[in-house]
Amino acid sequence: MINETMVQLGQVRSVIRDLFEFGKKRAAEIGEENVFDFSLGNPNVPAPEDVNRTFIELIENNSDIYLHGYTSAQGDANTRAAIADDLNRRFGTSFRADNLYMTCGAAASLKICLEALYTPGDEVITFTPFFPEYRVFVETTGAKLVAVQTDPDTFQIDFDKLEEAINERTKALIVNSPNNPSGVVFREESIARLAKVLEEKQERYGHAIYLITDEPYRELVYDDDVVVPYVTKYYRNALVCYSYSKSLSMPGERIGYILVPDEVEDSKTLYAAVAGAGRALGYVCAPSLAQHVIEKCVGQVSDLSVYRKNRDLLYNALTEFGYTCVHPDGAFYLFVKSLEEDAKAFSDRARDFELLLVPADSFGTPGYVRIAYCVTTEQIEKSLPAFRALAEAYKK
Amino acid sequence: MINETMVQLGQVRSVIRDLFEFGKKRAAEIGEENVFDFSLGNPNVPAPEDVNRTFIELIENNSDIYLHGYTSAQGDANTRAAIADDLNRRFGTSFRADNLYMTCGAAASLKICLEALYTPGDEVITFTPFFPEYRVFVETTGAKLVAVQTDPDTFQIDFDKLEEAINERTKALIVNSPNNPSGVVFREESIARLAKVLEEKQERYGHAIYLITDEPYRELVYDDDVVVPYVTKYYRNALVCYSYSKSLSMPGERIGYILVPDEVEDSKTLYAAVAGAGRALGYVCAPSLAQHVIEKCVGQVSDLSVYRKNRDLLYNALTEFGYTCVHPDGAFYLFVKSLEEDAKAFSDRARDFELLLVPADSFGTPGYVRIAYCVTTEQIEKSLPAFRALAEAYKK
Numbered sequence: 022m023i024n025e026t027m028v029q030l031g032q033v034r035s036v037i038r039d040l041f042e043f044g045k046k047r048a049a050e051i052g053e054e055n056v057f058d059f060s061l062g063n064p065n066v067p068a069p070e071d072v073n074r075t076f077i078e079l080i081e082n083n084s085d086i087y088l089h090g091y092t093s094a095q096g097d098a099n100t101r102a103a104i105a106d107d108l109n110r111r112f113g114t115s116f117r118a119d120n121l122y123m124t125c126g127a128a129a130s131l132k133i134c135l136e137a138l139y140t141p142g143d144e145v146i147t148f149t150p151f152f153p154e155y156r157v158f159v160e161t162t163g164a165k166l167v168a169v170q171t172d173p174d175t176f177q178i179d180f181d182k183l184e185e186a187i188n189e190r191t192k193a194l195i196v197n198s199p200n201n202p203s204g205v206v207f208r209e210e211s212i213a214r215l216a217k218v219l220e221e222k223q224e225r226y227g228h229a230i231y232l233i234t235d236e237p238y239r240e241l242v243y244d245d246d247v248v249v250p251y252v253t254k255y256y257r258n259a260l261v262c263y264s265y266s267k268s269l270s271m272p273g274e275r276i277g278y279i280l281v282p283d284e285v286e287d288s289k290t291l292y293a294a295v296a297g298a299g300r301a302l303g304y305v306c307a308p309s310l311a312q313h314v315i316e317k318c319v320g321q322v323s324d325l326s327v328y329r330k331n332r333d334l335l336y337n338a339l340t341e342f343g344y345t346c347v348h349p350d351g352a353f354y355l356f357v358k359s360l361e362e363d364a365k366a367f368s369d370r371a372r373d374f375e376l377l378l379v380p381a382d383s384f385g386t387p388g389y390v391r392i393a394y395c396v397t398t399e400q401i402e403k404s405l406p407a408f409r410a411l412a413e414a415y416k417k
Numbered sequence: 418m419i420n421e422t423m424v425q426l427g428q429v430r431s432v433i434r435d436l437f438e439f440g441k442k443r444a445a446e447i448g449e450e451n452v453f454d455f456s457l458g459n460p461n462v463p464a465p466e467d468v469n470r471t472f473i474e475l476i477e478n479n480s481d482i483y484l485h486g487y488t489s490a491q492g493d494a495n496t497r498a499a500i501a502d503d504l505n506r507r508f509g510t511s512f513r514a515d516n517l518y519m520t521c522g523a524a525a526s527l528k529i530c531l532e533a534l535y536t537p538g539d540e541v542i543t544f545t546p547f548f549p550e551y552r553v554f555v556e557t558t559g560a561k562l563v564a565v566q567t568d569p570d571t572f573q574i575d576f577d578k579l580e581e582a583i584n585e586r587t588k589a590l591i592v593n594s595p596n597n598p599s600g601v602v603f604r605e606e607s608i609a610r611l612a613k614v615l616e617e618k619q620e621r622y623g624h625a626i627y628l629i630t631d632e633p634y635r636e637l638v639y640d641d642d643v644v645v646p647y648v649t650k651y652y653r654n655a656l657v658c659y660s661y662s663k664s665l666s667m668p669g670e671r672i673g674y675i676l677v678p679d680e681v682e683d684s685k686t687l688y689a690a691v692a693g694a695g696r697a698l699g700y701v702c703a704p705s706l707a708q709h710v711i712e713k714c715v716g717q718v719s720d721l722s723v724y725r726k727n728r729d730l731l732y733n734a735l736t737e738f739g740y741t742c743v744h745p746d747g748a749f750y751l752f753v754k755s756l757e758e759d760a761k762a763f764s765d766r767a768r769d770f771e772l773l774l775v776p777a778d779s780f781g782t783p784g785y786v787r788i789a790y791c792v793t794t795e796q797i798e799k800s801l802p803a804f805r806a807l808a809e810a811y812k813k
Contacts, residue, residue: 022624024535025691031693032686067481076706085463088669115452124522125671125700132699139420153493154696161697181794192418229419271485273705275521275671287419290428294419297426300550301557303528304521308471308704309669 030157038060040377047375057404058377059392061302062201064270066328066395069321070268075314088313092306094365095296102226102315103399104278107319112251120282122295125275127237127264128154134233134260134279134300135162139292143192146177149367149386150356152201152235164192168385172288176205176347176356176386180218187222195229198249199238202384202391203356204332204349206242209250216256229258230288237264237277240322242351243329249351257284260291265315267353270323274350276311328353330396331401343370344414353395356381359388360415370414374407420783426553433457436764436773443771453800454563454773455788457719458597458749460666462724462791465717466732468665471710477615478626484709488702491692498710500674506743508647516678518691518757519703521671523633523660529698530629530675531558533690538587544574546752546780548597548631560588564781572601572743572752572782577615583618589627590615595634598780598787599752600745601727602638605646612652625654625682632675633660636718638747639725645747653680656687661711663749666719726747727797734801738808743802749791754776755784756811766810770803 040060048056080088086354095101101118124130127263135158136266147155148171159166160245168184172179185228196215207215219230234252242249252259264277281292306312335355339346345358357378364380368390371378378390394401436456444452472658476484491497497514504512520526529555531541537681539560542552555562565582568575601610613719616627630648638645648655657744660673677688731751735742741754755763760776764786767774774786790797 022534022536023687024533024694027533027690027693027697028686029693030696031689031691063482063486065482068485073476073481073484076476079474080469084571085469085666086459086461087650088469088770089464089669090459091668128701129699132697137420137423140418157697158699219537270481272487273485273708274700275701275704290424291419292424293427297423297428298420300426301423301697303524303526303527303554305524305671306669308671308707310706311704312669 022220026161030161036383037379040379046376052373054403056243056375056377057400059394059396060377060379062393062395064267064272064323065322065326065352065397066394067089069318069323070322071313072271072318074280076310079310079313079317081365086308090309092309092312094121094125094299094306095409095416096121097305097316098308099313103316103319105223108280111320112254113296114251114253116280116282122279122281122292122299123312124277124279124299125304125307126233126266126272126277127262128158129275129304130262130264130277130279131155131233132158132162132236132302133298134262134291135159135193135299137291137352138192138231139163140192142190144188144190144263145193145195146183146186146191147195147197150176150200150381150386150389152197153383155170155195176200176212177209180214184218188229189226191222191226191230193233195233195235196252199241199351201238201352202354202381203347204352204354206247206249206346206350209248212250212252212255219256219258223258228352232256232259232374233262234259236260238352239263240268241325241328243325243332244350245358247350252279253282253284258286260285268322269318271311274308274311276315277308328395330339330342331396331398333397335392335394339408342409344408344412353393354392355392357392359390360412362388364388370410374411376404376407376411379382391395422557426557427442430780432654433775435658436775437769440773447771450799452773453791453796454774455790456773458471458791459665460668460719460749460791462666462719462721464666465714468667468710468714471713475706475709475713480535484504484706486705488519488705488708490695490702492703493705493708493712496602496708501714503572504676507716508650510647510649510699512676512678516676518675518677518688519708520671520673520695520696520700521700521703522662522668523631523658524554525671525700526675527551527629527631528554528558529691529694530658531555531560531589531701532694532698533687533794534627535559536588538586540584541589541591541659542579542582542587543591543593544545546572546596546598546777546782546785547591548593549779551591564735572596572599574603574607574611576610580614583591583614583626585622585786586698587618587622587740588697589629591629591631592648593631595637597634597748598750598777600748600750601743602643602645602746607646608646608648608651615652619654627651628655629658630655633663634748636658636664637721637724637749639728640659640746643746646683649676649678649680654683664718666715667707670704672678672703672708672711673806680728680803712807723794726794730791730794731788731797735804738805740804740808748790751788751790752785753788756808758784760784760786769808770807772803773808
């Protein structure tokens with residue numbers, strides 16, 4: 022008599038939560054500083070100073086109805102204009118406020134897009150490894166998730182596999198670059214080729230195939246030569262799902278947007294469907310005070326230098342110790358090959374060394390663990406002997 | 418190729434928005450002070466002073482990861498404990514933090530509950546007049562909305578009609594008291610009788626019938642003898658959907674909760690389904706800073722005296738002018754009988770007197786207009802001659 026799918030989604034013991042609970046218990050036994058928890062993707066760098074200053078200045082200088090009242094469903098017009106201006110400045114685009122629909126973060130953006138596009142029989146493609154909630158969002162919308170394996174050595178797109186996977190039922194492709202969990206970025210040549218493939222397939226099947234980019238990690242790249250292409254410049258039917266969770270270190274505030282460019286087929290109708298889906302899903306408007314903060318702070322980015330330092334420290338040490346890991350261009354994860362076939366068994370064994378690593382089978386790439394390095398550099402430094410000892414244990 | 422239901426939900430010209438746009442245009446022509454806009458339910462009283470003080474104190478004294486980081490999906494444990502304590506103090510209940518699931522406001526609460534409960538063939542009952550989004554939430558979940566007419570003179574429950582409407586497919590009943598748009602409160606004897614009917618029907622059909630209360634207006638009652646019964650004390654299978662939108666005048670912050678009491682049938686399973694539905698719908702957690710504010714400010718209520726003053730002024734004047742209107746015990750709306758059969762035509766004619774009134778056909782009770790009195794008392798005072806002239810115009 023209750024929705025069984027929802028019960029299961031709510032009951033499933035999350036590996037990440039299990040690790041978190043274990044970590045808390047273990048910390049009580051041996052001290053927090055001796056447990057190396059790499060399980061959570063909660064940014065540990067502070068928001069830019071301007072963010073909290075702006076919160077306070079807004080509160081001190083505005084009426085409550087402005088601060089805390091409803092904005093229009095699609096979001097405050099000034100906030101959307103400020104975001105459009107910022108995108109245009111950075112990417113040479115020409116978006117307007119009316120191309121943007123403010124949301125309660127990237128998960129909401131994705132779910133709303135999927136619901137807006139859905140018609141029965143739909144298939145939605147994504148590349149492995151992928152954020153496990155994609156499966157939840159796609160399947161509970163009614164569509165089928167098709168996970169296309171990437172090159173196993175680089176996690177870059179395998180275009181033959183992609184072409185095989187696209188058929189007349191393909192409605193959309195979700196791309197997440199920089200990627201959670203691998204940190205891989207799809208460079209310009211990949212995005213250009215991807216656009217070409219999608220255009221050919223659109224022509225062949227006679228309908229739009231939407232490229233949905235999930236880009237909460239867009240700004241989290243650490244090398245000058247790494248550029249994250251802005252997909253709308255390469256492909257007409259592209260929708261951008263963005264969140265300020267990582268760029269402004271405020272994941273709890275639930276603030277992001279959906280971008281529906283004018284160039285998208287039936288752009289106005291699709292924007293209406295986005296608004297309708299937001300309404301149907303119970304999203305009245307995005308949080309108002311956070312919207313006003315974004316208006317003032319758009320374009321700022323948290324100090325990401327600690328992530329880069331952490332990445333280099335951990336990547337260099339782990340590869341030296343014999344671990345296999347694609348060099349991550351961005352995000353704040355290392356995706357490391359398990360030292361035995363069963364990643365869960367490997368994660369369990371890592372616990373003996375006080376290392377909490379997420380076995381990543383649900384990311385569609387069995388045999389790997391995810392290491393979130395959005396932690397203190399000190400934690401990484403102190404954990405290195407444990408990583409070394411874990412690798413040694415497998416050589417015996 | 419796009420979800421046609423969502424397109425329609427997004428495209429439908431909202432009467433409220435039409436009125437709002439008209440009002441803006443008209444204000445530019447004749448001055449804002451000469452247009453009497455009663456269309457919007459945006460609270461105009463400020464939040465309690467403590468709310469903004471708490472925002473600032475929290476920001477000044479806490480780490481960003483506490484302020485803006487993810488909370489757990491069901492909400493911050495301290496916030497949930499504070500809310501449970503407050504409910505127990507006010508209503509003599511014995512809820513725990515684990516009975517609460519924090520949400521992005523009442524719309525999210527309702528949608529999540531409906532999704533958690535849904536199985537194919539479901540019918541969900543509500544009483545007329547009802548907030549039009551109920552239809553959207555129920556129908557897009559897959560269930561059928563059954564609108565049960567109330568007593569046409571009092572908008573109180575017609576128990577014969579209710580009994581006729583309940584059948585083996587009835588999964589839930591949504592109750593909204595104080596009611597948007599009528600302001601009517603269901604008193605203790607009604608809720609007790611309602612509980613008895615539902616218990617009999619549960620017995621008869623052999624399954625739970627959930628009573629979902631949507632109560633963003635709970636605290637907005639203006640007379641000492643008006644008590645809004647706490648439904649969980651009268652009926653076992655009751656779920657409470659709450660929002661701080663009106664009690665703390667912060668509708669834009671999107672913060673509320675779902676209460677799943679231990680007494681509910683399969684309480685733990687249902688709580689899991691709520692968590693699963695929140696996850697499936699893209700709600701990662703409720704906004705974090707707002708959660709922390711609620712922890713500190715729970716139990717406070719905005720100064721509602723202006724609403725009472727407005728209600729009395731407007732109700733007394735309108736009934737004196739010959740309008741028919743149920744005396745509203747709570748919320749901040751008057752639900753006034755149209756002076757001609759077609760409420761839309763009446764609303765159009767009211768515009769000639771610079772009065773913006775929402776024709777309420779979509780509330781399931783044709784022939785009425787909704788007047789939101791969450792405006793300045795001055796606006797009400799200045800509008801009275803226009804209301805009188807409108808009534809006179811119909812007498813000619």
